[in-house]
Amino acid sequence: MSVTEVDVVLGDRSYRIRIGRDLLRQPARWRDAVRGRHVLVVTDSTVAPLYLARLEDGLDGFDHAVVTIPAGERHKTLAQTEQVFAALAGLGASRDATVIALGGGVVGDLAGFAAACWMRGIDFVQMPTTLLAMVDSSVGGKTGVNLPAGKNLIGAFHQPRSVIIDTDTLDTLPAREYRAGLAEVVKYGAISDAAFFGWLEQQADALVRREPAAVAEAIAVSCKSKADIVARDEREEGERALLNFGHTFGHALETEAGYGTLLHGEAVAIGMTLAASLSAHMGKSSHTDTDRLISLLKRLELPTVVPHDISPARLIQHMRLDKKNLSGKIRAVLWHGVGRAGVTIVEDEQLRSVLE
Incomplete structure (x- = not known):
């Protein structure tokens, strides 16, 4: 085999x-x-x-x-x-x-x-x-x-x-958990590999159907992407932080909703949408790229909207405990469009503008 x-x-x-x-x-x-x-x-x-x-x-x-x-x-x-x-x-x-x-x-x-x-x-x-x-x-x-x-x-x-x-x-693997895993696959294309993001757009339907060849390719490319980043920055002192795209928002969503209410991948999907929207709001990327990301996540049957009963103020409070933060400043991974990302200091007002 x-x-x-x-x-x-x-x-x-x-x-x-x-x-x-x-x-x-x-x-x-x-x-x-x-x-x-x-x-x-x-x-x-x-x-x-x-x-x-x-x-x-x-x-x-x-x-x-x-x-x-x-x-x-x-x-x-x-x-x-x-x-x-x-x-x-x-x-x-x-x-x-x-x-x-x-x-x-x-x-x-x-x-x-x-x-x-x-x-x-x-x-x-x-x-x-x-x-x-x-x-x-x-x-x-x-x-x-x-x-x-x-x-x-x-x-x-x-x-x-x-x-x-x-x-x-x-x-x-239950369908919901399988789809949640696809969020992390999308992340690799979003932060560092525009060609892989395009491949995911082409193969979205095959991935939802769990076609073995498409799934195996997605796993292999994702593992290679992470392996390369970890090899360059094992302890998250620089580039590895980009792997947290969507996670600052996502971890806050998981904590506030109660562990298990939102699956990790579901929270990351919403988090990536929020990060991309904030990037566009701050002029770091285009709304067209945000729309592209949202479209792909929806085709993969992933959520892209914060549950209506979650308070923006509580999310920001949880985000203050994120491990990427320094000296009380919230550091979020934002992007500059498909395939390009970076860590940025964000203010509460900017977060509220997206969360509300």
Whole structure:
């Protein structure tokens, strides 16, 4: 079977992304990422009945255990992370142990954060099962958990040892979650690749229908885009911040709506629309480009409007806790049209003009 490989080049922390069908049933494709004899699999209550057995079939010869957390963003907490720590202790996990994250972004973020903390850092392997995790959160080493005050406020940079993307897991992904993942795919075209954005416009209907060739291409291009940016700016000191296009607004929307009310990708879709509208309002881009973005998101069946019951003042309050901010100034990723983006200081009045 054909497997696409993408390398994330980070010196001694470099790793390979493998993308293909039925990889969970092919341990030869991923066992080389496990160095010691202790393995802890972290998954959730939705994914475990579907794919855990496939993974465990390939763990013959390892001492392994499983932690299954409840599914959903609201469970990406310190309390659930403590369950992972307890399981690692029960397993007798040493510094050459490996944590495998089998699930979506919540599982990957939480398991990666636990791996970063256990004995000051052990290996972990990302095995994403949602489109959003495949193209975004599984790559790049951002890990963390949520607080009531905001998303991912506690976390660490901790690169995985490998990323294994079995595209067959998308067969059971609910339509709403699949569409939410397409928002992150659009983001790559919006911030840095106008040609890819144009390809997405041409392939929008095929992507909605989940045609395998179109989906595989979208995943591969997205992973390559993120890998290149992470290689140039691992710790978000410059260019990597552009990957947050739509996220300053999006994280605020998720927090205010209540975790799980809006899916992350849905919030990012609305956030990208707001960021593009603000860019046009500030004269940094054209309204034509904003219309193009909105049209593509709608064709992909994604939301583009803030829910009517969400207060602009509350959103701005949440945006003040964004990790990109410096010295009390809100720093948002805006764009200069399709394929070009930058970080800009924005004032409350400018935000209100768009949010209202």
